[in-house]
Amino acid sequence: MAGTVLITGAARRIGRALALGLARHGWDIALHYHRSRQEAESAAEQVRQAGRTCELFPADLSDPQAVRTLIPRVFEKCPHCRVLINNASIFKRAPLSETTEDLFDRHFAINVRAPLFLSKDFAARCGEGGQIVNLLDAKIERTFTPYFAYALSKKALAAFTELAARELAPRVRVNGVCPGLILPPEGEGPEYLARLAKKIPAGRPGAVDDVVRAVLFLLENEFVTGQILFADGGEHLG
Numbered sequence: 001m002a003g004t005v006l007i008t009g010a011a012r013r014i015g016r017a018l019a020l021g022l023a024r025h026g027w028d029i030a031l032h033y034h035r036s037r038q039e040a041e042s043a044a045e046q047v048r049q050a051g052r053t054c055e056l057f058p059a060d061l062s063d064p065q066a067v068r069t070l071i072p073r074v075f076e077k078c079p080h081c082r083v084l085i086n087n088a089s090i091f092k093r094a095p096l097s098e099t100t101e102d103l104f105d106r107h108f109a110i111n112v113r114a115p116l117f118l119s120k121d122f123a124a125r126c127g128e129g130g131q132i133v134n135l136l137d138a139k140i141e142r143t144f145t146p147y148f149a150y151a152l153s154k155k156a157l158a159a160f161t162e163l164a165a166r167e168l169a170p171r172v173r174v175n176g177v178c179p180g181l182i183l184p185p186e187g188e189g190p191e192y193l194a195r196l197a198k199k200i201p202a203g204r205p206g207a208v209d210d211v212v213r214a215v216l217f218l219l220e221n222e223f224v225t226g227q228i229l230f231a232d233g234g235e236h237l238g
């Protein structure tokens with residue numbers, strides 16, 4: 001048996017696809033969500049239909065106390081938790097000139113602080129062979145973006161991935177996946193991705209399964225750590 005994987009922000013979109021994809025590959029799921037309770041319950045039902053267990057863990061990851069208690073709650077119910085996938089994130093548009101302190105703090109609380117302390121607590125409990133995968137973004141290679149605080153937070157999480165991989169080796173592997181154009185932001189339709197996709201080498205958007213396959217590759221390769229894998233149709237090449 002593969003064991004349990006904790007996925008943050010897994011009620012919807014890419015996190016949900018990861019929960020279902022990993023369940024189909026034999027993983028039990030500890031599914032974290034924040035506001036999307038109904039979607040979390042329906043995702044849990046689909047995981048169970050795939051023959052795996054699924055426990056639900058609501059938490060607001062902008063709240064340091066909720067972050068502090070999440071890993072102990074997960075290990076109490078799922079003592080064989082072997083993988084943490086830091087997927088939950090916020091993504092708000094604002095160039096540097098429009099970035100407020102609040103916008104900066106929220107991006108860093110949810111996209112950097114929470115993954116860092118969840119990883120620290122997870123690594124203290126997961127034992128030999130634990131794994132952490134951080135969801136980053138092809139934008140970490142860019143020097144110009146109207147999503148300034150978001151891009152900076154993902155660049156910080158990429159640096160964290162390498163620093164943590166070094167400190168936690170050989171007991172725990174830490175890797176990152178950078179999706180590119182996969183799902184449009186809330187409020188945008190497929191034409192948003194189709195328009196942007198004309199500018200990337202692949203010439204088309206990717207699918208959530210491309211991200212699932214990238215994560216599975218990292219989980220299944222025991223000699224890979226500190227790796228940042230772009231699942232972005234070459235977008236990072238510029």
Ligand SMILES: NC(=O)c1ccc[n+]([C@@H]2O[C@H](COP(=O)([O-])OP(=O)(O)OC[C@H]3O[C@@H](n4cnc5c(N)ncnc54)[C@H](OP(=O)(O)O)[C@@H]3O)[C@@H](O)[C@H]2O)c1
Binds near residue numbers: 013037062
């Ligand atoms: N979509 C893409 O094409 C794309 C491209 C590049 C990188 N990525 C990265 O891939 C990951 C998944 O992308 P996505 O588009 O599927 O993400 P998303 O829909 O923007 O967000 C994923 C989840 O994060 C959770 N979340 C937000 N604020 C939270 C908070 N305060 N506390 C706890 N959870 C919170 C939400 O959970 P609830 O719904 O339960 O509130 C949400 O469903 C992200 O890390 C993103 O940066 C995605």
